[in-house]
Amino acid sequence: MHVTQKRPPEIELWGGLECTINRVGDEYLDQLEFCGHYKRGVYDINLIATLGVKMLRYPILWEKSIQSPDEHWSFVKTNLNQLHKHGITPIAGLVHHGSGPKHASFFDGSFENGLAAYAKKVAEKFPWLEYYTPVNEPLTTARFCGLYGHWYPHGKEDYTFYKILLSECKAIVMAMEAVRSVNPTAKLIQTEDLAKCYSTPLLSYQAYFENQRRWLSYDLLCGRVNREHYMWNELIKAGIKEEEILYFTNNPCVPHIAGFNYYITSERFLSEHLSHFPEHYHGSNAFHRYADVAIDLVQMEEPCGPALLLEEAWEHLHLPLAITECHLNGCCENQVEWINYLLHASKTLKRDGVDIRALTIWALFGSYGWNSLVTKPYGHYETGVFDVSSGFPQPTPLAKAIQELIKYKEHGRKLRAAS
Secondary structure, eight states, X not given: OOOOOOOOOOOEEEEEOOOOEEEETTEEEEHHHHHTHHXXXXXXXXXXXXXXOSEEEXXXXXXXXXXXXXXXXXXXXXXXXXXXXXTOEEEEEEEESOOOSTTOOTTSSHHHHHHHHHHHHHHHHOTTOOEEEEEEOHHHHHIIIIISOSSTTOXXXXXXXXXXHHHHHHHHHHHHHHHHHHOTTOEEXXXXXXXXXXXXGGGHHHHHHHHHHTTHHHHHHTTOOSXXXXXXXXXXXXXXXXXXXXXXXXXXXXXXXXEEEEOTTSEEEEESOGGGSOGGGEEEOSSOEEEEEEGXXXXXXXXXXXXXXXXXXXXXXXXXXXXXXXOOSSOHHHHHHHHHHHHHHHHHHHHTTOOEEEEEEOOTTOEESGGGTTOSSSOSEEXXXXXXXXXXXXXXXXXXXXXXXXXXXXXXXXOOOOO
């Protein structure tokens, strides 16, 4: 008797807007302001609908609600209604690389309590919202805010980094608790950088540490960080109190989907051969000086790439996965090639039994200043699916390619750049 094997569901294509509001000193840098979304609103939603995506990472940002509350809620309501009209399900993002309004602090509980109160308000105003990302990429944000000094509060020490990370993760737990008091079926779609570190033999200890640390936000949320966890002693050594860590073991908030954002810079290589690399890549730890570079600058001799990293994420978490940001700065042909690269990796893993649900076309209206890590207003513009460099969004050839891929996905087509 011949049994027809059931094909796994296709990888869905989602969409997302680059919506960072980060603080540098006393200045807030708002990507949606830079790209003009606040002025266009519904027009942008209608453009997105032409792509055919049925899930959209959409910002309902806490900081914006403080700056102009009446305008904020009116704008959000109008755009959410328009998404609903087009049959697009939003994933509500509440903080995207931010540190919250000026009254919020990572160090006294006001960030966590404030975000929870805001999340409940969002749920009360829009009780039908099902999917939430309360804090985007907490580990990356904590590194930029607390370890590298790029963003407020501009910390450069382990204690500040870990304190910020724990505050963000606790805010996620409390925000989802608040949302579920209104909508018990609400689901957490968490996001984090899909990272890995490689190195020369001398620096293998540093690479090992960073490869353990990369899971910390997820392990905290899943309640896995106990006294046997690799990062326990690191947290304690940095000055974090036991009860701060054990909060998560007592209050786990396991994501419905574990989202990972993959960029060309997500995989890093560490080398003590400083003369081989430009000075701006040079850094150090307490023992060695070394260069920290993206792997495209070195000749890799070991397996790497998104398929390997997604498989490692699956083995570590055993949760449904999604690529929640897929973007490359470059011409349309290279952007298409990048999407196909990640889509092929995702489909291969899905055939092998990895539960991977979606790939998110990111930065639909492009992004500003990421070449300088968003440390100044506007900055270099990277084109998205729609090009807003003229002041008004124009579909790029990538838009047509995505339309075709979504329309014909059941035939297994690759994405092709439209002429």
